[in-house]
Amino acid sequence: MSFLKRSPWIVHYDGASCNGCDIEVLACLTPRYDVERFGVVNTGNPKHADILLITGYINEQSQPVVKAIYEQMPEPRVVVAVGICATSGGIFRECYNTKGGVDSTIPVDVYVPGCAARPESIIDGVVKAIAVLEEKHLAMKKARAAS
Amino acid sequence: MIPEQVIHDIEPAALRERTAAYRRDGWRLVQICSTTLDVFELSYSFTRDDRFEHLRLRLPLEGAQVDSITEEYFGAFAYENEIHDLFGIRFDGLKLDYLGNFFKTSVSKPFATSMCVVTGGKNNG
């Protein structure tokens, strides 16, 4: 992990999930997995965050909330969809209240598979997200230099 | 021992009276459940000690309405509001009425018809 220059901050939101993925996200913070050793910090405030972790699919109720959180985040920002629900609606895809995966509402950069997603894969997803964040940051820098 | 489940069929008009009797005898309201068949079938479950009983009544699909039991069991408001929002059954004399805002769903009264196929999200492809 020596390439990591920054300490990415994460905000987590639960769309409409069964909770399985949420508790695995929480488990990532605890001693066994401890993502804080990579400098990853969990925050409750979207304005402080670089990475948005979303579990669960999107319904009409949560759509505006997710949009609002996303828009409050400063650029560059990365969205990680955790679990099959967040990817496509998963097992609840045929329910009447389902809008679809997270990408039906906001652009998603990293998809984490699994039902429930394992902490190892969530961490892997976050590491990928950090790489995407770095890329976006460089692109922004270039654009600024060009203008 | 798993207790025998007794289902009493009753008329909707007798609901309040029967519920009040359960309340007097110290039973706990376990749940209210509605099922859509060619009528709405409501089941009110009560428990005490190791007994488990249900009151069962039937309501027409059109314009279903029944007395609220929140006078006897205040906790019933949660079930009654839920059934109102999902099935469209009206409860008279509800003590805490959300006026249809308890469950916000994208389809109104999703459970009011049975076997209907409501297709999911448009963005699933």
Next chain:
Amino acid sequence: MGERTVIPFGPQHPVLPEPIHIDLVVEDEHVVEAIPSFGFIHRGLEKLVEKKDFHEFTYVAERVCGICSYIHGMGYCQAVETVMNIQIPPRAKWLRTFWCELSRAHSHLLWAGLLADAFGFENLFMQCWRIRETVLDVIEETTGGRVIFGSAKIGGVRRDVDNDTLKRCAVKIASAAAEFEELKKVFRDDYSVKQRLCGIGMLSRDDAWTLGAVGPTLRGSGVRTDTRLEGYAAYNELKIEPIVETACDSYARCMVRMHEVTQSFDLIQEIAARTPEGPVFEKPSGYPNGEYFARLEQPRGEVIYYVKGNGTKNLSRFRVRTPTFANIPPLLHMLQGCELADVGLIVLTIDPCISCAER
């Protein structure tokens, strides 16, 4: 007399891992009324029975909630089995009980961690979740999953666990149990824990009963009940003594759960030693026709699964009444008159599981 203000609590709130929204009417620092609203994670999964056949639906039932997932799947199976008149093999019954108790232990540990986190005891939160990982290891070793087990099946269980593995698991659980005793002491005696919990969120015995509270919330108010006493699965061969506390406050509810973890750890040891040999699955034939209300004890309390079959592969109705849903009226009662700063904590003491409540 102060002015009345309405403060919205949630849906995204730091003490809640899940979205719930409560409008709090406050006067100065006191809550006068609390009005919850739902629908953020309503999935309408009860409606899915019309699209999935009744075997497949087991997996949907498991995903009612990810914390007590196994008991949801198993309760659904139990209801369908009763309707279809299937006797599952004894070994399957014992294995189911084994997983039920593991679920209870992991769920209560998870809750204890969240509670500690809610009053700012970060260290305790980490310790609870560290012990919980050992329980999850055992679950993973026996089922293959960590939070969604996928091992309930109509007619028995999906896979057998050999006796050596059971023994090995018992040893692991014993070490977790020993570590847990240390933690329990903290919850029981620590000054700051008591400061935050004692006398907060009172719920009298009568109110708890008439408002329909279930599980640790009801037992914390001094009512001796536990659905496990009915003896479903293998519980009729185990000795269960419900854990009752009489203080009626948040501390009582916390202690009920603490003692239940110890009880579950003991039961797991016993089950691992006593599980009989034999097959674990009996193939069901035909379609369910009839109705049944299955009643089980979840970590959060009594849960009801109602199944009505019509002789085809799709059921006409599946309904689950989850413990959190039943505990909402008592919760509103507890919130009346409490201080604003205690709201988050009181909400936590019923161990809310919103995805259960909204389904």
